Amino acid sequence: MERKIERYCVPGTVEEAVEAIAGKDATLFAGGTDLMVQTRSGKRPFTPLLVNISRIAGLGGISTDGDRVRLGALATISGIRTSALLKEKAGVLTEAADSFAGDQVRNKATVGGNICNASPAGDMIVPLLLLDAEVELASTAGRRMLPLCNFFTGPGKTRRERNELLTAIYFPIPPVGFAAGFRKFGTRPAMDISIVSVGVAATRDDAGWKNVRAAFGAVAPTPIRGTRTEAAIEKGGTAGEIARIAESEVSPISDVRASAWYRKELIRTLTERLHHDVFET
Ligand SMILES: Cc1cc2nc3c(=O)[nH]c(=O)nc-3n(C[C@H](O)[C@H](O)[C@H](O)COP(=O)(O)OP(=O)(O)OC[C@H]3O[C@@H](n4cnc5c(N)ncnc54)[C@H](O)[C@@H]3O)c2cc1C
Numbered sequence: 001m002e003r004k005i006e007r008y009c010v011p012g013t014v015e016e017a018v019e020a021i022a023g024k025d026a027t028l029f030a031g032g033t034d035l036m037v038q039t040r041s042g043k044r045p046f047t048p049l050l051v052n053i054s055r056i057a058g059l060g061g062i063s064t065d066g067d068r069v070r071l072g073a074l075a076t077i078s079g080i081r082t083s084a085l086l087k088e089k090a091g092v093l094t095e096a097a098d099s100f101a102g103d104q105v106r107n108k109a110t111v112g113g114n115i116c117n118a119s120p121a122g123d124m125i126v127p128l129l130l131l132d133a134e135v136e137l138a139s140t141a142g143r144r145m146l147p148l149c150n151f152f153t154g155p156g157k158t159r160r161e162r163n164e165l166l167t168a169i170y171f172p173i174p175p176v177g178f179a180a181g182f183r184k185f186g187t188r189p190a191m192d193i194s195i196v197s198v199g200v201a202a203t204r205d206d207a208g209w210k211n212v213r214a215a216f217g218a219v220a221p222t223p224i225r226g227t228r229t230e231a232a233i234e235k236g237g238t239a240g241e242i243a244r245i246a247e248s249e250v251s252p253i254s255d256v257r258a259s260a261w262y263r264k265e266l267i268r269t270l271t272e273r274l275h276h277d278v279f280e281t
Contacts, residue, residue, distance in 0.1 A: 020049070069089060198216055209236075252264060
């Protein structure tokens with residue numbers, strides 16, 4: 001499986017990076033926390049061209065851009081965890097970053113890498129689905145936007161073309177009345193890949209909860225939105241009813257970390273608790 005790296009390239013700008021990967025089968029390296037594990041274990045080989053994107057100017061950062069929040073692809077999980085802007089506007093990302101690995105990994109791991117690795121258990125994906133995030137992709141042909149909910153096609157697979165670089169993630173600044181929560185279950189509180197994860201979000205107005213979002217990780221080939229759970233929350237069902245609907249709309253597999261039965265139990269339990277914490281207190 002081992003293949004030789006023939007060329008190593010460290011672009012300084014997005015333009016240099018997309019020129020370097022155009023028409024080639026390149027391996028992109030951001031924080032390397034997934035890539036190095038996968039190449040060392042033989043799960044995937046390096047391609048002849050290795051492109052280190054970690055020094056591209058302007059590819060990091062967390063900021064507002066008009067009525068949206070922009071996360072640069074190289075924003076690290078530590079950066080997200082300690083961002084005052086995110087804590088104020090989208091605390092559900094802070095919450096997810098808090099239960100993500102430990103400091104050593106968080107300091108290197110990027111949000112762009114978490115998305116492009118496309119693990120069904122990627123912890124930053126569930127909160128970004130709640131926030132209606134879009135991803136920005138760049139190539140020599142220009143830039144395009146894709147809703148995050150349409151980005152994933154299977155485990156490790158996305159709609160990103162081989163010649164595209166994920167440059168940023170954008171989401172609308174949540175309105176007044178917005179509330180959200182994220183829960184992950186692993187065998188340890190952090191330093192562990194999620195056995196399941198759940199997120200819910202909505203905005204409260206005089207009539208009740210609107211624009212409800214529910215999302216689940218590690219219970220399908222990709223992280224998913226739970227549209228029937230969303231409808232049940234919007235209708236004002238009880239926490240128990242909503243949790244049973246959540247359980248019925250996920251289809252997990254059994255693997256080394258948990259059985260399908262256990263994952264369904266966790267989805268029901270965590271959804272019920274989250275409903276209580278986010279919508280009833
Ligand atoms: C000990 C340990 C604990 C971990 N704990 C967690 C956890 O709790 N939760 C969790 O979700 N993950 C966890 N991970 C997995 C990993 O840290 C994350 O998925 C991380 O966010 C990946 O980011 P990275 O920058 O390291 O990506 P890399 O490893 O550099 O890249 C990952 C993939 O994305 C591609 N890529 C990266 N950036 C871009 C870009 N901008 N454009 C296009 N393609 C790109 C790469 O080519 C590669 O295929 C853990 C890993 C380890 C080793």
